[in-house]
Amino acid sequence: MKDLTHYTDLAAIFRYPTPKRESFIGVWRKIIWNGLTEQGPKLEMFITHVQEKTIAAQQEYYISTFDVQAVCYLDIGYVLYGEDYNRGIFLANMKKEQENAGNDCGSELPDHLPNMLTLLPKLGDQNLAEELVVSIMIPALEKMIESFQATDNVYKGMLEVLLNVMKNDYPASEFERFNFSSQEKARSFECLPQWRNIK
Structure with a gap:
């Protein structure tokens, strides 16, 4: 059974900044430097951002990136579907999966990136976890990365x-x-077979 608990730690990167985020630095380094050393410099840039900026400055940076006049959106359903009605279907199904797994989404939507990351290790069905990552989250992340014009944004x-x-x-x-x-959006939604018949 694949261990997906590292996604819970990585989710903290994409949450609204609080002083608690510094406590994750060690585990972030362990996750990245032990297996993906080529990604290490990007992590270190983010860690410098966390360590050198005040919480207020980090919060302003986060808001300007993901909220007010956002460069990028963290709600996966919106990234995939925009205002298309299929986003509502996607949200309903994500809400069901979050509730079934007992994953607390707080005040954010069930398709908010950090909530989807913390869901992965709680899913009892490993195939569903893989399907969410490969079919939904990887394409969404690629789209999100494309939305950045500034190459030096630490969240990119x-x-x-x-x-x-x-x-x-x-x-x-x-x-x-x-x-x-x-033309393919409606059909590609069907890539999650467990959800096909949910209304």
């Missing part, structure tokens, strides 16, 4: 790190990837 670097962690965890998956073309 950390999204790239997360993407590489996922690709390293599932290097030869046979699950179908989400297709962003408008």
